[in-house]
Amino acid sequence: MANSEIGTSTSNTLRDEYQVFLSFRGPDTRRGFTNVLHQDLVYAGIRVFIDNEELRKGERISGNLLQAIDHSKLYIPIFSKNYASSHWCLRELAKMVENNSKSKEDGKENAILPIFYDVKPEDVKLKTPLYRKAISNLKQTREDHEKKFSSKDIKTWQQALKEAGGITGWELEKYPGYVKLIQEVVEEVVVRLKIRQRSVTGDLVGMEARIASIKNLLDIDSLSVRLIGIYGMGGIGKTTLAKIIFNQLCPRFGRNCIFLDDVRETTKKGLVKLQKILLFEISYSRVAPNIANIDDGINKIEETICNKKMLIVLDDVDEANQIQKLIGKKSLYPGTRILVTTRDKSILNIREFKYQFEDYEMVQLSKDDALKLFSRRAFNDDSPPADYHTLSKGIVSTADGLPLALEAIGSSLFGEEEREIWEEWLEKLKKTPHEDVLGKVKISYDALNPDQQQIFLDVACFFIGANKTNPMYVWKDCELSPKISLKVLIKRCMIKVLDDDIFEMHDQFRDLGRVIAKKERTRLWDKDDIICELRSTEVKYSQI
Template structure:
């Protein structure tokens, strides 16, 4: 049986099996009830099979009709005055009963349209005299048994003087709950989610009639969306049709516009294709507000990156008691909306514990998912090659996800992020703050932005922390830009090359097997844009005067137990200095070749207490 009408579910077979099979007597109910119910299910996104052509008397169920019954999950027979007068309806009913016995997940949900169960059975008995010469006793026996069984199932009946709107709404809501059509697909065998689920459920306090808004924030790929999906799936049955999950809000807003998301939200909560057609964003805000303020809602806005997106999707009217709103974001600051009626309860999604991290191989679920799929190979040799490649460079898909946060930064914020990734992880922030201020990077606000976006953390001892995956991202970007150097081999290579765009350099030989290396003034002069220079256990030779005009911070760090050299051996001139630290123990000294001279304009000097001539 085929239905060629556009917009009906029979035209959507490419999307998979049918979810609902409608069985009805066309002459009784098609244009007064069944079509209304059918359209309501279509609006709710339910794949429903509806028959356009009734079987002729004596005709058996055709192949595609039987297949539709076999594949459907729910069966809705609409019993009417003449339902039992149709052999096709009775054949369908028998098949539905058989399938529900074979598979307990397949359920019959009868509707009694202006009849009682006994009325349907009586109608069948009246037809027996007419049919006894056309149908075998086995068919009639099965029809009687099927009517007997389905008649004992509790079903719906239209209420007098109430029309069909209330009944249709009740049927659709029951179908949505049973089919779990709103549930989101979640990866199986999740690690480390139990405690987080408990924490969110405690914040939601689902039995309370208050309105609660929860903001789940954390770095990209750490599992915020997965957690929100789990919570949404758990709560869907309690909210029925009054729930909506809007995924990738940031991406969808940029690609298709916020209006598309507003229409999706309205369609989800109204079950009406008409209600989804709106004029503009502001018009939609009013429609959303009028709709959700009268219902207890469950709404998830996933991956929000701007506060206005929340305002335009939730509206500004008071929400109905018991409503729950969940937001996931990489930027904690979007949860602080000026003038917004409600406050978000923040929940930080942190990396997994050491125990769970071992199970997952690292603290970032996205990384395992992406890298694991790339390692799905049969040959051991390919595994070895992939692992060797990953040791040298992080996976591009993981970096692409994290780079979304980097691209959203202002330039000064990007510069500080790259500095931390390359040089200052685990370091106290005090000293680099002086440098960033001199560079006009406005570090106070920039650091706050990076913390809100979960790209760094500031620990209790004022040291800076960054997730390994973000560190790898920062270093890949810096290496591509040729702006920051920290790898010894890269530094040696570029020192022997032509002029470069290097802005910051950390040359550390303390734990290196390279032995003694001399840095000459001629080499340094090739890089006039350097504003951060850190040399650890590196010998310097030559006259450096005037070659570091852009320098903002120099760190000269040596461990040697030799007597102080004469002041003449340390020719360092400072035009301006900041926050001079206390003079350290005399055992720490700088080591320069005699006659090395440094003229540092506007420089902040770290470890300057080690330079004896400074206090001479």
């Protein structure tokens, strides 16, 4: 096994969870087909275990290989002419088949995706002499030399070959070359692993009708181009709705789908940066695209997206020109769907634009749904206890049906048994203007202890989209009790930690944190502010 190869797509330990395990006969396919497949999977953001058969020493490695298979979700055996002549390949295959059978019983999503490189399924199913002869040679090897495997092992391998050969896969001989085949394999893996899908957390109360309305507008089976704009105030659930729709439609578009988060905030760093992100994702380029300026970016994006059916979501757009500069002005490919979320409906009316948006207004939750969402957070139930019903309805009425405010307030009150504290919350909320969303969520911030507030501000200013590992070390050294503090912040819906330990935060909480940090003058994260502060400091020192 060659850890140097694994390092291209995973960390160098077998304890990491792999997503795909490649099983192949090195001399047959490594230098060409397998190498390209491996690279394309990695560039698609997939963690791949690739074994170096030639560097194995002794039998001990076998245990590590089996462990790597256990940690993978998808298995891709590449059947070539000499695959069955390797007892290592057969061991791997037997373990894949065993895990695949267990996963069906356990309700998991493991799967074998076979590739028939220069053989046919009939060869693998031992219906032709090719693999039968290879197995016969292994039997002879066992008799003539050391007994590295038993006759029982051979029977297990034969059964594994028959089962794997019966699974529908890809036959290279049916393709003009392996480029198209590899593209299809990567697309299938992306869909099965839900690589493109977005994390959706929280209680999806009142979403069913909204999802149905957006799907009706998208008319996904039509070959026409559809552009849908979801508009409404911050904290009302636009991004959550867009993520749900995106996740449900991703399988229909394979690799040709992208969700661009937080366009409003990212644009502050320049539209070219966003264009590069978009182009990198949709082109599956192995290197970051070189974009000279915004017009160059538009041209390159148009060249790419006009030739394929795309699903593109632009989240939190605040200017019409952002849309034009991210999807261009040329005709889009038939069947393409563009979904935009915004707080400002007027940006959906773009002058001299080839297409028109159909708009969808996100309205507040109904009183019943608002009470249900609040109750789930505050009481872990769909309705409040009888003795808290009136008080809960009063608190809910101050949130104006905004899911973000309802979740934040409910989570902050969860487990709170002193009725006086509930009444204090209600009084504070009543004093906050109805349109002041930041004011409502700031009450949740004020209820945090100083350590929790510091960590909240750090994430809001510096660590959205960052891995939590390094910040945790910093906070620990600063004696901020990061594990306890994060647990509280997550429970109160003020911070989210995704499956890959990446920090995520709703834009309203982010905006709140940055407003507070600017007032306190405790943190600098904006490039212009940093330059201004440094220049101010230089002036002060020059006057001394």
